[in-house]
Amino acid sequence: MLLAASVPEDVFRALLQGLPPGTVYALVALGFVLTYKTSGVFNFAFGAQAYVSAAMYFKAREVWGWDIAPALILAVFVLAPALGLVLERLIFSHLRTATQVARLVVALGLTVAIPYLFDVLAKFETVLGRTPTGIVPDGAIVFYDPFGVYAFSRNELVAMVVAVIGMVLLGLIFRYSSIGLRMRAVVESPRMTELNGVYADRVSAFSWALSSLFAGMAGVLIAPTFNTLAPLEFFNLVVVAIAAAAVGRLVSPPLALAGGLGLGAFISLFDTFLPRWSDDYSFLVPIQDNLTPAIPFVVLFGVLVLSPGIGRSREITDPLSGVDPPPPSLAAETRSPTLTRATRVFGAVFFLIAGLVVFTRADAEWMFLVTQTVILSIIFLSITVITGMAGQISLCQGAFAAIGGFTVFQLADRYELSVLAAALIGALIAAGVAAALSLPVRRIGGIWVAIATLAFAYFFDAVMVKFTWVGGNSLLQGTRVPRPVVGPWDFADDRAFLVLAVVVLVAASFAVIRIRQGTIGQTLQAVRGSELAAQSIGISLGHARLVAFAVSGFLAGLGGALLSVHQENVNYPSNFAPFAALFWLVVVVTLGSRTVEGAVQAAAAFGLFEAVILKGAIFEWLFRGSSGLTESLTVSPSWRFILFGLGTIQYARHPEGLVEHGKRQAARRTEAFAAWRRRRHDDPEPAGVES
Amino acid sequence: MTAALQATGIRKTFSGIVALDDLDLTIEDGERVGLIGPNGAGKTTFFNCVLGVLRPDAGTVELRGDDVSNLRVHRRAQRGIGRTFQRIELFAELTVREHLLIAERTRRGDGRLWKDLLGRGKPRAEELERCDEVLSLLGLDGVATEPIEHLSLGKGRLVEVGRALMTQPSILLLDEPSSGLDRQETADLARTLREVQADQGFAILLVEHDVEFVADFTERAYVLDFGCMIAQGPTAEVLQSDVVRTAYLGNVDAAS
Numbered sequence: 001m002l003l004a005a006s007v008p009e010d011v012f013r014a015l016l017q018g019l020p021p022g023t024v025y026a027l028v029a030l031g032f033v034l035t036y037k038t039s040g041v042f043n044f045a046f047g048a049q050a051y052v053s054a055a056m057y058f059k060a061r062e063v064w065g066w067d068i069a070p071a072l073i074l075a076v077f078v079l080a081p082a083l084g085l086v087l088e089r090l091i092f093s094h095l096r097t098a099t100q101v102a103r104l105v106v107a108l109g110l111t112v113a114i115p116y117l118f119d120v121l122a123k124f125e126t127v128l129g130r131t132p133t134g135i136v137p138d139g140a141i142v143f144y145d146p147f148g149v150y151a152f153s154r155n156e157l158v159a160m161v162v163a164v165i166g167m168v169l170l171g172l173i174f175r176y177s178s179i180g181l182r183m184r185a186v187v188e189s190p191r192m193t194e195l196n197g198v199y200a201d202r203v204s205a206f207s208w209a210l211s212s213l214f215a216g217m218a219g220v221l222i223a224p225t226f227n228t229l230a231p232l233e234f235f236n237l238v239v240v241a242i243a244a245a246a247v248g249r250l251v252s253p254p255l256a257l258a259g260g261l262g263l264g265a266f267i268s269l270f271d272t273f274l275p276r277w278s279d280d281y282s283f284l285v286p287i288q289d290n291l292t293p294a295i296p297f298v299v300l301f302g303v304l305v306l307s308p309g310i311g312r313s314r315e316i317t318d319p320l321s322g323v324d325p326p327p328p329s330l331a332a333e334t335r336s337p338t339l340t341r342a343t344r345v346f347g348a349v350f351f352l353i354a355g356l357v358v359f360t361r362a363d364a365e366w367m368f369l370v371t372q373t374v375i376l377s378i379i380f381l382s383i384t385v386i387t388g389m390a391g392q393i394s395l396c397q398g399a400f401a402a403i404g405g406f407t408v409f410q411l412a413d414r415y416e417l418s419v420l421a422a423a424l425i426g427a428l429i430a431a432g433v434a435a436a437l438s439l440p441v442r443r444i445g446g447i448w449v450a451i452a453t454l455a456f457a458y459f460f461d462a463v464m465v466k467f468t469w470v471g472g473n474s475l476l477q478g479t480r481v482p483r484p485v486v487g488p489w490d491f492a493d494d495r496a497f498l499v500l501a502v503v504v505l506v507a508a509s510f511a512v513i514r515i516r517q518g519t520i521g522q523t524l525q526a527v528r529g530s531e532l533a534a535q536s537i538g539i540s541l542g543h544a545r546l547v548a549f550a551v552s553g554f555l556a557g558l559g560g561a562l563l564s565v566h567q568e569n570v571n572y573p574s575n576f577a578p579f580a581a582l583f584w585l586v587v588v589v590t591l592g593s594r595t596v597e598g599a600v601q602a603a604a605a606f607g608l609f610e611a612v613i614l615k616g617a618i619f620e621w622l623f624r625g626s627s628g629l630t631e632s633l634t635v636s637p638s639w640r641f642i643l644f645g646l647g648t649i650q651y652a653r654h655p656e657g658l659v660e661h662g663k664r665q666a667a668r669r670t671e672a673f674a675a676w677r678r679r680r681h682d683d684p685e686p687a688g689v690e691s
Numbered sequence: 692m693t694a695a696l697q698a699t700g701i702r703k704t705f706s707g708i709v710a711l712d713d714l715d716l717t718i719e720d721g722e723r724v725g726l727i728g729p730n731g732a733g734k735t736t737f738f739n740c741v742l743g744v745l746r747p748d749a750g751t752v753e754l755r756g757d758d759v760s761n762l763r764v765h766r767r768a769q770r771g772i773g774r775t776f777q778r779i780e781l782f783a784e785l786t787v788r789e790h791l792l793i794a795e796r797t798r799r800g801d802g803r804l805w806k807d808l809l810g811r812g813k814p815r816a817e818e819l820e821r822c823d824e825v826l827s828l829l830g831l832d833g834v835a836t837e838p839i840e841h842l843s844l845g846k847g848r849l850v851e852v853g854r855a856l857m858t859q860p861s862i863l864l865l866d867e868p869s870s871g872l873d874r875q876e877t878a879d880l881a882r883t884l885r886e887v888q889a890d891q892g893f894a895i896l897l898v899e900h901d902v903e904f905v906a907d908f909t910e911r912a913y914v915l916d917f918g919c920m921i922a923q924g925p926t927a928e929v930l931q932s933d934v935v936r937t938a939y940l941g942n943v944d945a946a947s
Binding site: 535551 | 742744763764765766768769772773774776780781782783784785789790792793794796797798801802803804806807808809810811812813851854855857858
């Protein structure tokens with residue numbers, strides 16, 4: 001640490017230094033609050049919207065060579081509001097009466113889908129290491145030093161000025177314009193507002209266009225602070241902005257602004273004045289080095305857990321929500337037993353044949369993909385438990401799975417423990433961590449659990465992984481994991497390992513089904529149905545949530561451990577990083593988070609979709625390997641993200657998932673067909689189905 | 692003998708506004724007591740303070756002599772407070788019988804993870820028997836296996852009562868049970884409640900604004916207005932008293 005001339009000067013410099021990133025946080029937080037306040041959508045996709053404008057601006061400037069003004073108009077004032085309108089018209093206007101959690105899931109899906117969709121449509125390619133330019137000439141190289149302690153770049157100054165202007169305009173619109181008042185009313189209850197003669201659709205469209213404009217502006221202004229223009233950076237930024245917005249409980253623009261500036265200043269002060277303990281205690285080095293980037297997540301978690309107001313701010317319930325029909329029950333409960341049995345037999349036969357084909361015919365690559373699918377199914381079952389059964393959105397399943405993987409690596413590496421025993425221990429540790437995590441979030445509801453778990457995932461990613469006792473010594477050595485040998489079976493053989501994975505999956509599925517049908521499952525069902533009523537009969541919400549988290553953590557940890565053993569490496573960044581794990585949730589929720597089949601099908605989709613559909617394996621098989629054809633049919637792997645991301649839209653309409661929805665449709669049709677045949681044959685027996 | 696429920700000196704303010712002003716209320720075992728008052732009188736706030744949904748600023752709540760003032764909602768439920776809801780709160784996708792089963796399981800604290808994993812989570816014969824007993828008491832045996840979504844509002848209220856009964860409450864708090872029901876359904880509900888109470892012997896606190904229902908159903912009544920207890924005593928007398936008429940109808944003499 002430099003011996004500073006004086007403490008006040010240090011403080012002043014730190015504050016000035018914190019100002020530019022602070023305004024950036026504030027800008028995004030502001031846009032985020034705007035979306036939340038005017039549409040009630042917890043818009044994770046805000047980052048994706050910002051990315052689209054930033055990328056458009058980048059493309060127009062760098063590739064097409066446009067001037068600043070037309071590029072800015074196209075990216076921010078045309079494309080951004082248009083994107084907002086499209087999102088509102090095509091998606092969110094249909095979801096206005098959906099639950100907040102459902103809308104959150106859709107926003108998560110869009111977060112995944114929008115950037116890839118833009119890249120494909122606009123033929124945009126990420127250029128590594130090329131810093132985007134700002135909206136003023138020489139923004140990054142001209143500096144101003146008004147106080148003689150810290151020099152602002154021109155970009156930073158422009159961002160600050162724009163943020164202030166945006167803030168003032170927003171305040172004026174909300175306070176003094178009639179559209180502002182109507183926007184606030186539509187959030188409360190669109191149906192009530194319509195009863196009072198306000199056309200909710202138009203108001204909503206306006207607020208989406210406006211907030212999207214904000215996102216686009218923020219994106220273009222922020223882009224120059226990144227080395228490379230990539231969607232991930234924007235997503236990370238949104239997480240930071242949520243921390244700033246959470247200070248104002250997501251609804252207060254002035255507080256969000258203050259939160260953003262405060263966060264910037266706090267980080268900067270923290271950096272300046274934190275004593276270098278790590279000079280004396282080397283084991284603290286990872287904390288010291290990574291605490292600064294982790295501060296937003298620590299703050300976010302702290303605000304969520306400690307702020308009493310947020311804990312109690314449950315979902316805003318629409319006063320007219322009582323008019324909605326209740327959700328339909330699982331297809332298996334309503335369809336006739338014969339049909340259920342037939343479906344089961346068919347499923348078993350299908351899996352048996354598919355398994356046999358893979359087992360005898362598959363080459364190494366397919367073997368790898370199928371085994372990975374089986375192991376992913378185990379991890380996805382953890383989402384079935386936490387989201388499907390307990391109704392909570394957890395965004396840190398990747399961290400739980402990573403705990404399993406790292407435990408296997410550490411125990412095998414240091415103590416040469418059998419990896420299978422280590423996998424069990426890893427699963428137990430993950431269960432313990434999950435249970436501990438459920439304690440601070442036990443009283444906060446709905447979307448807040450999602451945000452808190454996301455903060456934990458990022459904290460794990462930024463700090464925990466860096467410890468040698470978690471993530472290993474160095475990047476060079478990697479995190480290698482051996483395959484186990486048990487008695488006569490050597491699981492280094494891929495076939496043997498596949499059998500092991502299938503056995504574990506069957507056991508896990510069995511356990512999940514038993515839990516769902518048992519007391520725990522019914523208790524969770526009761527809590528999902530009505531927290532209030534569940535408490536009134538003596539159910540402890542905290543305990544119910546703890547059990548759900550622990551079981552889910554165990555399954556994720558077990559799956560993560562197996563995945564590491566299978567790949568013979570933990571491969572943390574590609575397997576378990578927060579954004580990667582976010583996509584898991586999107587896929588599982590799209591296909592069905594309520595059932596075991598849903599999890600397995602989601603894993604198959606996640607693992608095999610690319611190979612089977614996008615790379616054209618299915619066409620190759622259909623047309624008997626005319627390679628010219630398959631090459632022309634190969635589709636960009638981005639489509640995997642786009643399709644599943646957009647698939648979450650279905651979640652809001654059919655929260656049971658696509659698989660379950662399809663099953664219900666099929667059951668209805670089959671029964672209708674059966675009834676029709678009975679009538680034709682003048683069967684004297686009464687039809688089993690009431691219609 | 693200690694009272695089934697004794698609330699003493701309950702006081703609650705919301706940012707300076709006094710919602711409840713040192714309220715006392717006592718209910719003996721097996722009694723049927725009404726709590727009435729005009730809209731905004733503080734009935735629901737008081738109710739929530741007794742249940743533990745809200746924490747009063749001062750005052751104690753005792754159940755059969757046990758101080759439960761510092762316990763959370765589910766702990767109080769375990770100690771013997773059962774309740775129903777004004778806006779019906781049922782568990783989506785569970786059948787009528789499952790509603791009762793889950794309450795029974797919770798009462799016995801019988802929901803261990805390992806039991807579920809070993810397949811011992813299925814309902815046992817004596818549990819089913821107890822559920823069916825309560826179901827037939829409430830006249831719900833015909834719909835035991837129906838999903839809850841198929842029931843009418845009146846039946847739904849009975850399911851709420853049944854669910855509360857499974858916890859073997861010493862006192863049952865009914866929050867405006869007549870709201871959303873027509874006259875006939877209300878009368879049916881009152882009759883069923885009376886029969887069940889005679890059978891099981893718990894006390895009832897009825898929060899209600901349907902004065903006729905209260906007059907018909909309860910023995911004693913408390914009247915709340917602007918957070919103060921303005922009258923208490925035998926229901927018939929209370930409803931005739933001048934203070935109560937003034938509170939409900941306004942000052943008739945002054946107006947005329």
